[in-house]
Amino acid sequence: xxxAPCCDKANVKKGPWSPEEDAKLKAYIEKYxxxxxxxxxxxxxxxxxxxxxxxLRWLNYLRPNIKHGGFTEEEDNxxxxxxxxxxxxxxxxxxxxxxxxxxxxxxxxxxxLKKKILGRRKQPNTNRFSIPKDVNEEESTYNLHNLSSSAxxxxxxxxxxxxxxxxxxxxxxPTLWPNLNTNPLHQSVNENQNSxxxxxxxxxxxxxxxxxxxxxxxxxxxxxKGLSSSDQTLNSTNQSNLLGSEVQIIPGFxxxxxxDLLNDKSCSFLQTEITxxxxxxxxxxxxxxxxxxxxxxxxxxxxxxxxxxxxxxxxVGYSMQ
DNA sequence: AAAAGTCCCAACCGCCCAAGG
DNA sequence: TCCTTGGGCGGTTGGGACTTT
Numbered sequence: 001x002x003x004a005p006c007c008d009k010a011n012v013k014k015g016p017w018s019p020e021e022d023a024k025l026k027a028y029i030e031k032y033x034x035x036x037x038x039x040x041x042x043x044x045x046x047x048x049x050x051x052x053x054x055x056l057r058w059l060n061y062l063r064p065n066i067k068h069g070g071f072t073e074e075e076d077n078x079x080x081x082x083x084x085x086x087x088x089x090x091x092x093x094x095x096x097x098x099x100x101x102x103x104x105x106x107x108x109x110x111x112x113l114k115k116k117i118l119g120r121r122k123q124p125n126t127n128r129f130s131i132p133k134d135v136n137e138e139e140s141t142y143n144l145h146n147l148s149s150s151a152x153x154x155x156x157x158x159x160x161x162x163x164x165x166x167x168x169x170x171x172x173x174p175t176l177w178p179n180l181n182t183n184p185l186h187q188s189v190n191e192n193q194n195s196x197x198x199x200x201x202x203x204x205x206x207x208x209x210x211x212x213x214x215x216x217x218x219x220x221x222x223x224x225k226g227l228s229s230s231d232q233t234l235n236s237t238n239q240s241n242l243l244g245s246e247v248q249i250i251p252g253f254x255x256x257x258x259x260d261l262l263n264d265k266s267c268s269f270l271q272t273e274i275t276x277x278x279x280x281x282x283x284x285x286x287x288x289x290x291x292x293x294x295x296x297x298x299x300x301x302x303x304x305x306x307x308x309x310x311x312x313x314x315x316v317g318y319s320m321q
Numbered sequence: 322a323a324a325a326g327t328c329c330c331a332a333c334c335g336c337c338c339a340a341g342g
Numbered sequence: 343t344c345c346t347t348g349g350g351c352g353g354t355t356g357g358g359a360c361t362t363t
Contacts, residue, residue, distance in 0.1 A: 014332080014333075015331095015332075015333095015356095016331070016332080017331090017332090036348095037348075038348075038349070039347085039348060039349090050333090051348085051349095052333085052334095052348090052349085052350095053332075053333080055349075055350090056331090056332065056333085057331090057332085060331075060332085061331080088352065088353090089351090089352085090351080090352065091350075091351060091352085102350095102351075102352085103330085103331075103332085103352095104330085106352075106353085107329070107330050107331085108329095108330095110329095110330095110353095111328065111329055111330075112328095112329085
């Protein structure tokens with residue numbers, strides 16, 4: 001037996017709101033407030049709507065100072081930065097953009113911004129996100145339902161932006177790469193998108209400003225696993241004897257997301273930072289490996305400062321085949 | 322001109338969580 | 343401690359608007 005519905009579905013109107021309904025809801029809330037009970041509110045007003053529907057209508061459309069459309073470049077940058085850091089936490093992202101709703105940002109990201117930044121690239125055949133034509137439907141469904149595309153998408157986004165902002169950065173400079181002879185980072189950048197095409201999609205402002213520099217990450221640190229403050233980022237970078245100073249660090253990846261990446265056969269190289277949870281800052285290790293398709297376990301990692309209680313804070317480099 | 326395809330976004334669905342009894 | 347309830351959230355969908363063929 002499932003959970004009881006929040007309202008009588010049979011006697012509730014669905015679909016677009018009429019101007020009359022909008023006016024009723026707006027007038028009531030402006031006069032009396034929500035009363036802390038959305039479920040009871042439609043009955044008080046005489047609206048044949050679900051309480052949740054009223055809440056959504058008010059929050060996303062009727063409440064004062066809502067902005068619709070016309071996202072600025074600065075807002076684009078903030079959305080990108082936060083998406084890279086925390087993924088699809090739309091309510092948190094919306095909290096950083098006054099007048100914007102989580103629904104608006106979610107729609108904007110899914111329909112426009114993602115395409116603008118990532119472009120429309122053909123996924124490689126080896127990518128587990130692609131489904132061969134000859135596999136049966138059951139397996140296709142299984143694959144789709146077991147994917148967490150967020151982590152991969154965030155890495156792709158970060159790499160794309162990084163290569164645009166600094167052509168000499170880690171991702172485009174093989175001399176900065178760790179000693180992995182077959183690392184195909186340069187190939188991945190070139191294959192992913194023609195650089196001229198990409199540059200045409202990005203405005204001059206976007207070329208000048210780092211997408212990671214325009215947001216106070218510490219304001220949302222509670223939402224990001226691990227610490228992402230700038231001093232730790234600096235420490236981490238300085239301590240790397242493998243990668244040099246050009247490395248950009250992507251915070252906030254959790255175990256499951258990193259495991260997803262490790263198990264993704266299109267991800268041929270992955271490097272993460274490992275820190276001891278309760279240990280001092282200087283007790284950090286770097287983990288680096290060339291992905292071997294026969295190895296899908298983290299057990300084979302080379303941990304420089306082994307610790308029983310470790311977790312993986314940052315992805316610092318990756319490449320796609 | 323019409324059909325087909327694509328884009329866009331408002332709204333819904335269902336899950337999770339916290340509060341309170 | 344368990345159960346119920348409402349609020350909040352992210353994912354998904356339906357359908358109108360627009361574009362392409």
